[in-house]
Amino acid sequence: MNSTPEPDENLVVALRSGREEAFVALYGRRRGAIYRFSLHMTGSATLAEDITQEVFLTLIRDRCGYDPQRGTLAGYLFGIARKLVLRHLSRNRALGDAETNDRKTLANFGACADPMVDLMRQEGIEELRRAVLALPKRYREVVVLCDLEEVDYLEAARLLNCPIGTVRSRLHRARALLLEKLRHRIEPPSRLKVLDPARSLI
Amino acid sequence: MTCHEFWDRMPELERDPVRLEHEHQCSSCAALLADQRALAAGLRRLARESRCQSPPVAIEAKLLEAFRRQIAARSGSLARPWATGWRVWAPATALAIALAVYLVGGYRPSATGMRDLTTPSVRSESANNDLLALDSDFIAAPYASGAVPAEDTDWVRLEVPRSALIALGLPVAVDAGSGRVEAEIALSANGVVQGVRLLQ
Numbered sequence: 001m002n003s004t005p006e007p008d009e010n011l012v013v014a015l016r017s018g019r020e021e022a023f024v025a026l027y028g029r030r031r032g033a034i035y036r037f038s039l040h041m042t043g044s045a046t047l048a049e050d051i052t053q054e055v056f057l058t059l060i061r062d063r064c065g066y067d068p069q070r071g072t073l074a075g076y077l078f079g080i081a082r083k084l085v086l087r088h089l090s091r092n093r094a095l096g097d098a099e100t101n102d103r104k105t106l107a108n109f110g111a112c113a114d115p116m117v118d119l120m121r122q123e124g125i126e127e128l129r130r131a132v133l134a135l136p137k138r139y140r141e142v143v144v145l146c147d148l149e150e151v152d153y154l155e156a157a158r159l160l161n162c163p164i165g166t167v168r169s170r171l172h173r174a175r176a177l178l179l180e181k182l183r184h185r186i187e188p189p190s191r192l193k194v195l196d197p198a199r200s201l202i
Numbered sequence: 203m204t205c206h207e208f209w210d211r212m213p214e215l216e217r218d219p220v221r222l223e224h225e226h227q228c229s230s231c232a233a234l235l236a237d238q239r240a241l242a243a244g245l246r247r248l249a250r251e252s253r254c255q256s257p258p259v260a261i262e263a264k265l266l267e268a269f270r271r272q273i274a275a276r277s278g279s280l281a282r283p284w285a286t287g288w289r290v291w292a293p294a295t296a297l298a299i300a301l302a303v304y305l306v307g308g309y310r311p312s313a314t315g316m317r318d319l320t321t322p323s324v325r326s327e328s329a330n331n332d333l334l335a336l337d338s339d340f341i342a343a344p345y346a347s348g349a350v351p352a353e354d355t356d357w358v359r360l361e362v363p364r365s366a367l368i369a370l371g372l373p374v375a376v377d378a379g380s381g382r383v384e385a386e387i388a389l390s391a392n393g394v395v396q397g398v399r400l401l402q
Binding site: 018020023024027031032035036039040048049052053056057060061124125128129132143147148149150175178179182183 | 237238241242244245246247248249251252253255256257258261262264265266268269270272273276277
């Protein structure tokens with residue numbers, strides 16, 4: 001027996017009328033994406049948990065500003081999570097910390113004939129995760145949204161409040177930066193100071 | 203096709219045989235393209251591996267608790283006292299007790315506000331047969347130590363049926379309507395009821 005999942009918008013209406021099962025269904029459906037977005041953006045599980053909790057508390061509140069006419073619920077929730085993440089990043093300068101850690105990791109990384117081949121190995125994936133975390137936040141968020149969470153460009157443009165062309169160009173630039181970062185792994189540490197794409201973009 | 207044209211039209215060329223031609227001709231574009239494909243595959247794998255990550259169950263429990271509190275607050279504090287927990291029914295019970303004590307003591311509050319029930323007095327304005335006569339008066343609980351320190355007091359606002367006040371013997375006009383009357387319960391820092399104040 002096939003049952004079509006209830007659309008988010010219907011669940012929000014049910015949630016507002018006090019149906020607990022609607023909240024449980026919405027939370028179950030959206031928690032992972034919000035948590036992972038926060039985790040990839042901040043690099044901290046504790047922060048990601050706090051942000052996820054705050055996002056869904058906002059949804060519960062009576063004065064929750066979600067309007068189905070203005071976009072999807074997923075976009076709305078990502079938007080709140082993004083605001084909280086950016087607030088945290090600007091307050092704690094987590095980006096700077098991540099970049100410092102990344103440089104240390106890169107400097108310690110052993111020589112590899114083809115770093116791209118390494119992406120297929122577990123260490124390569126961990127390295128990629130760190131490289132994403134070390135991207136400047138405007139590039140990081142498009143990679144996390146579009147590449148990791150598979151949000152389409154239009155939705156990403158809406159929640160980043162920028163034209164779709166900007167999303168495309170940022171994504172292109174972000175991927176180029178990731179490639180540069182991953183390639184730098186085989187270069188001597190002394191050259192890292194000269195070739196620092198993330199720093200040059202700030 | 204130049205390298206610039208190749209990269210400019212990259213998305214459209216993904217499945218185009220023209221791409222293959224340029225790839226064969228230009229080794230640097232071919233290398234860069236291979237890197238990009240490896241990166242895309244790496245990102246897909248990272249996304250796939252991250253799929254299992256989700257917040258701990260405790261977060262859901264906290265959110266559900268918050269949701270229930272929200273619904274309880276919205277549906278009115280006396281509408282479902284059995285479902286809204288001690289925070290609602292305990293002050294309500296305390297209100298009833300305080301009112302009963304007030305009646306047994308034969309005490310009427312004065313216009314000056316807060317006072318102890320152990321020193322009863324009759325207020326001249328209390329002859330008015332409506333709730334206005336009790337407005338802004340605070341009735342201290344008999345065990346409370348006189349004045350309640352404002353900074354340590356939590357005020358809980360409740361709605362009491364007018365009929366309940368009449369049943370308790372308060373001077374409420376029968377023809378004043380059948381609605382509810384607002385009252386405030388003063389709770390000390392340790393949760394003990396300090397008194398009650400009837401509002402209009």
